[in-house]
């Protein structure tokens with residue numbers, strides 16, 4: 100489940116930032132915590148982070164944009180990741196992905212109109228011996244086919 | 258009654274939680290022990306029931322099978338698990354406990370040999386610890402196969418107020434899952450290995466950089482570190498020795514290149530995960546500029562058994578300069594996929610046909626990609642190549658992290674070559690032009706080949722040469738392996754497209 104991004108206070112934000120500020124290499128744990136809490140890295144978080152770590156806004160932006168995980172805007176309520184890597188391709192992952200994208204009428208990284216599900220590509224989930232693989236939020240799914248994903252998407256409200 | 262059922266994420270992905278719920282409902286009085294996986298992924302979820310002290314397997318199990326499994330009439334009965342061919346043929350050293358014990362029970366861990374290695378190491382000097390690793394012949398299992406003892410020696414000899422052990426748990430290669438399986442199935446082994454490394458080289462702090470795509474492994478490792486700290490295995494006074502070592506789990510953020518060790522260190526420091534030029538070696542100037550051992554999960558998790566059984570015992574396994582065991586990960590279009598730990602020297606054909614049972618689709622094998630997205634596509638004609646670092650190198654391939662992805666004869670190798678370039682373009686850290694721009698050009702060039710442009714093939718070969726020569730790290734430098742192996746081993750797939758367009 101992606102947490103609601105609607106309400107958060109400056110106090111929450113500062114608490115999250117301060118919790119990590121004295122660790123070695125604090126930025127990634129900080130960004131992960133902020134995203135876990137708010138569903139994305141809100142603009143309002145930039146200044147407190149930069150102040151706490153004594154880095155420039157440009158540096159922070161560079162880091163956030165480098166990593167696939169960090170979002171500038173909230174995702175849907177659920178995130179479905181479908182593996183596109185070689186082992187999954189060897190057992191039909193491309194066809195599965197095409198079918199799911201077509202069913203949802205989305206491109207990769209798109210979100211359903213009702214905000215239920217965002218669909219993203221992923222490159223290997225370590226489930227290569229029971230491929231093709233996917234992951235709905237933190238729930239792993241092996242040997243997926245279009246029917247299995249349909250069921251899971253329906254459960255998620257897509 | 259004692260029942261064992263994996264909580265490994267491969268087992269979960271195939272319905273282990275549903276089977277667990279059915280077992281709890283049908284046999285509320287039974288003790289259900291959650292374990293790692295034995296590695297026979299085609300049999301997951303694999304239920305094991307203890308009868309007269311022997312564990313009998315049933316799988317692949319569904320909730321509907323539970324009643325019959327419990328009353329002894331199941332058609333999915335496999336007999337004693339340890340007697341299965343797949344298990345008997347292995348030499349499980351690193352993975353001895355995985356699938357056997359409760360991963361989060363330190364009592365189980367010690368009852369199965371855990372901590373014997375660390376206790377022995379605590380009685381040795383740092384130099385003696387490093388020498389033991391050298392004698393074992395252990396080479397890095399993350400890809401490059403660099404001798405682990407030599408790396409440790411450099412860090413040991415470096416004079417610095419603070420040193421680090423960093424475990425590379427970024428496991429981004431398609432076809433690999435041994436790190437995940439180890440961390441979910443026997444996390445204390447990795448902790449013990451890192452502690453031995455720390456005591457050996459004089460490092461007091463460790464980090465595990467664990468990819469965010471592995472939420473289950475992150476949860477198990479995090480809990481295991483807490484348990485280890487509470488038990489005095491980690492902290493200011495490791496097992497009462499007066500020596501300090503502690504560690505933390507750090508989550509990656511979805512960048513493949515962060516598996517490259519210098520990119521990983523930048524990421525751990527909170528920077529963009531761009532690759533650093535070497536020298537300086539991370540062993541001298543690593544995390545925060547301090548001497549740092551960076552080792553793969555399997556390299557570090559193999560250290561405890563080396564100290565428990567002795568370096569010589571470990572070195573007796575293997576082939577040529579590849580000592581010890583290799584943890585093969587058999588994946589993709591294969592009938593029996595999973596993890597198989599064996600001495601180096603087994604041939605590729607034995608692994609794919611004999612162990613793997615050929616393709617899952619039942620069609621002929623076309624190619625096997627060994628070593629992840631930067632590894633070559635090996636045709637069936639190379640199936641007599643023995644698994645060994647030098648042997649694979651001579652055959653134009655690499656072992657890498659020892660993942661094998663099997664493809665059947667319906668595979669379009671031009672498509673796979675294109676994907677290799679596309680992946681490199683998506684994941685490039687952007688530091689060097691041949692990789693950043695070259696990979697994009699590579700995709701375009703392969704598209705031209707697909708459209709029947711005969712001039713594009715030599716262009717692709719040129720481009721690959723440029724990438725190979727002009728890239729700082731193996732992402733740009735080795736992407737030509739899958740691409741050019743596809744071109745040279747499967748020329749029809751590149752020519753046929755041409756004819757189709759004429």
Ligand SMILES: Cc1cc2nc3c(=O)[nH]c(=O)nc-3n(C[C@H](O)[C@H](O)[C@H](O)COP(=O)(O)O)c2cc1C
Pocket residue numbers: 396397398399400401402403405425426427428429430513514515516517518519551552553554556557730731732
């Ligand atoms: C693009 C790229 C990705 C890599 N990914 C990993 C990885 O996921 N895990 C790993 O252990 N090593 C990976 N490596 C190899 C590391 O750079 C390094 O050699 C390794 O962590 C050293 O540990 P070892 O000596 O125990 O193998 C990668 C290298 C490159 C160039």
Ligand code: SF4
Pocket residue numbers: 514532684685686687688689690692693728729730731732733734
């Ligand atoms: S080869 Fe690619 S990934 Fe490696 S350093 Fe150069 S640009 Fe970065």
Ligand code: FES
Pocket residue numbers: 182183184185186187188222223224225226227230231232430431432433
């Ligand atoms: S390649 Fe898809 S899970 Fe590994």
